[in-house]
Amino acid sequence: MTKPIVDPTLQSPAFQSLDIRSRDIFRRIVDSYLRDGEPVGSRSLSRILPSSLSPATIRNVMSDLEHLGLIYAPHVSAGRLPTQAGLRFFVDALLEFGDLTDEERRSIETQVKAGGNGMSLEHMLTEASQMLSGVSRGAGLVLTAKNEAALKHIEFIQLEPGRALAVLVSQGGDVENRVIDLPAGTTLSQLHEASNFLNAHIRGRTLAEARGEIARLKEETRAALDTLSQDLVEKGLAVWAGTESGLPARLIVRGRANLLENVTAQADIELLKHLFEDLETKDGLIQLLDLAEEGSGVRIFIGSENKLFSLSGSSLVVAPYRDKDARIVGALGVIGPTRLNYARIVPMVDYTAQLISRMLR
Known part of the structure; x- marks a missing residue:
């Protein structure tokens, strides 16, 4: 798959100086957050770490990680959660992106081509959005720009x-x-x-x-x-042009209900409200194409890194797709909470973008 574009701003000597033990503890904290969304404490970590580290030793490492800005305590006496910078470092430096199996590729192709050979472009993109929503448990998002066809x-x-x-x-x-x-x-x-x-x-x-x-x-x-x-x-x-107001793009979103799953805190509900408002107004959506055009691979935006959805603190995984002349004519991806399953979603977004590009040739 196309390697995701790495943010060079967080490849600092301080981050790179983390020893194996610190990286292992940090990885466990992030893995726990991505899986459960809950803080994890030193005692819990001491039970799951392969090496016999005492809770006191783990607390010292966690203190160093917190000083680096990689983790934080949501409240007093709580365990630790990764910060936005911590998630960025994890995705760029520690996360391993695998390739899709042949079965997964066939499944994606079957779902995207569900309408048959005679389906319209919009139907194909809608199927792609629905498929991405299903595999990510987030919202599948496709932006189709009005192309410059004669x-x-x-x-x-x-x-x-x-x-x-x-x-x-x-x-x-x-x-x-x-x-x-x-x-x-x-x-x-x-x-x-x-x-x-x-x-x-x-x-x-x-x-x-x-x-x-x-x-x-x-x-x-x-x-x-x-x-x-x-x-x-x-x-x-x-x-x-798409609408009488002349907006240069059309947005297809599927799976918004997925974002409501397991949401109980009022603060999270407010963040989702901001996200839904952003998706409804469509203002500045062409920025998604600008973001995708900045590199040839998958782009990952975490929290406020993505100005388009910064108020909601959502993560966005997005990749461009191209027409027969290799021009970028749209973008597709997944938007959801910062605890997306990046290792699974990134290769799926990448392959789907490649598939749509092939179908447009």
């Missing part, structure tokens, strides 16, 4: 007074249907007029190029079309 055809079909179906076709054969609201008084002839005008000027152009061309022909547009038809032209271009 446009072939657009047509408006009236459904009822005030509403129409916009059918958009790329030269690659992708079809997208969107229901739009029509300006009051729009006639069938105006729908045809707007379709004809767009088809005369967008064919073979990307969305960005088509918008530029329509802007350049603004005076000609005014002369050739009446006000209602001109409004339809603008709606036609906007609908290809």
Whole structure:
């Protein structure tokens, strides 16, 4: 698998100077947290460590780890939990990422291709999001950017007074249907007029190029079309962009209910509320593509490292997928609490991104 990108900021001499015993104790604390989410104390560690270390010796090591900022006590007389920096160090320096078995690869392929050969891109990405949610017990997340494929055809079909179906076709054969609201008084002839005008000027152009061309022909547009038809032209271009507000990406999220499992503390509920609000508003989601584009492999963001979901303190494992020209056209991954099973999730996200890329070729 593609090796996850390591954050170099935490590869300091202080961290690297940890001896084998300190690393073993630290690993056990993190393993316990990832498994149970609970603090672990020196007595518990003395029972599970292979070497016969006394609780007093373990406490001294824990004190050194706490001084380094790798662990902390959530309250007085409690055991210890890893800090965000500690989790970052664990993921970068200590965690071993295995490869998937042939059976796991086949399972992923079967789930992603569940809709059959004729399924749409959106259906395929939805299946991928659902699959990632199932294997991670977090939320599967797929961001699909509106690609820069050349446009072939657009047509408006009236459904009822005030509403129409916009059918958009790329030269690659992708079809997208969107229901739009029509300006009051729009006639069938105006729908045809707007379709004809767009088809005369967008064919073979990307969305960005088509918008530029329509802007350049603004005076000609005014002369050739009446006000209602001109409004339809603008709606036609906007609908290809994804929404009438022109957001450059579409987000598919599956498995939000997984995030609610075993949540009892009010503080955790508030964090989840922030996360759900971030997912609902979609503001800045294109940052996910920017984050994924910064490296060729899987990216792991823990807590506030990911500014997009920093208020919720969530972890994000994300990887880009590419089109037939090797351009990054989207990103997929898993978002959830910081105690994600990184060793299992990272190779699954990596392979799924590679699979989607192959299917887009």
